[in-house]
Amino acid sequence: MGRKFLVGGNWKCNGTIEEVKKILTTLNEAEAPSEDVVEVVVSPPFVFLSMVKSLLRNDFSIAAQNCWARKGGAFTGEVSAEMLVNLGIPWVILGHSERRLLLNESNEFVGDKTAYALSQGLKVIACVGETLEQRESGSTLAVVAAQTKAIAERASFWSNIALAYEPVWAIGTGKVATPLQVHSELRKWLHDNIGDEVAASTRIIYGGSVNGANCKELAAQPDVDGFLVGGASLKPEFIDIIKSATVKESA
Numbered sequence: 001m002g003r004k005f006l007v008g009g010n011w012k013c014n015g016t017i018e019e020v021k022k023i024l025t026t027l028n029e030a031e032a033p034s035e036d037v038v039e040v041v042v043s044p045p046f047v048f049l050s051m052v053k054s055l056l057r058n059d060f061s062i063a064a065q066n067c068w069a070r071k072g073g074a075f076t077g078e079v080s081a082e083m084l085v086n087l088g089i090p091w092v093i094l095g096h097s098e099r100r101l102l103l104n105e106s107n108e109f110v111g112d113k114t115a116y117a118l119s120q121g122l123k124v125i126a127c128v129g130e131t132l133e134q135r136e137s138g139s140t141l142a143v144v145a146a147q148t149k150a151i152a153e154r155a156s157f158w159s160n161i162a163l164a165y166e167p168v169w170a171i172g173t174g175k176v177a178t179p180l181q182v183h184s185e186l187r188k189w190l191h192d193n194i195g196d197e198v199a200a201s202t203r204i205i206y207g208g209s210v211n212g213a214n215c216k217e218l219a220a221q222p223d224v225d226g227f228l229v230g231g232a233s234l235k236p237e238f239i240d241i242i243k244s245a246t247v248k249e250s251a
């Protein structure tokens with residue numbers, strides 16, 4: 001199937017120039033498994049993208065945390081997919097729950113953004129996930145299916161999409177969704193609604209309180225193809241999380 005383990009570090013709205021330099025030193029000096037085993041994608045805030053691009057080791061890649069849904073122009077405060085491509089940024093994270101919930105990004109809007117970013121040649125980490133209320137009311141699968149469907153209806157191909165399942169109640173809370181049943185349900189959804197090939201090849205990564213202590217156990221779960229890490233991606237333990245990719249190798 002060849003789904004290479006993907007570890008994303010979402011720095012969110014954090015960092016100063018000094019802190020970014022420190023994180024980069026840690027990343028650059030770390031011993032990491034080879035690029036054949038793990039794909040590492042670091043996602044700093046927009047203002048640090050150029051700096052990270054010039055200082056980060058070559059075997060790690062970079063993602064922006066958002067981009068505009070259409071061609072750039074008179075959209076004050078937005079950053080276009082074209083700009084990211086021009087800057088040499090290969091990835092973008094779209095549909096993070098913090099944007100869905102705090103900035104009212106709808107499923108349709110996230111789908112539009114994903115389709116446009118793909119059309120410009122960007123690779124997309126598309127985030128889906130339910131709130132605690134939705135989980136408790138038993139609608140987890142319906143919620144993540146609707147989020148995924150809005151992407152599927154707009155995206156013309158899946159080879160440059162990784163899905164990140166990030167239950168809102170697990171983000172920054174220390175709570176982890178385990179066992180990760182939703183991953184196999186999402187893969188089944190891809191199988192039933194898009195096809196075999198996409199279901200077999202799309203990476204479904206997990207986000208929500210992943211840290212150096214729990215990463216190995218999570219990595220070992222079937223259908224978990226990597227992580228999207230928040231808080232721990234700012235700390236040296238991010239290296240341990242990257243190394244957990246080797247769990248898959250020995251599986």
Ligand SMILES: O=C(CO)COP(=O)(O)O
Nearest residue numbers: 010171172208209230231
């Ligand atoms: O939102 C996340 C990554 O995008 C997860 O955040 P935490 O790892 O801090 O829970």
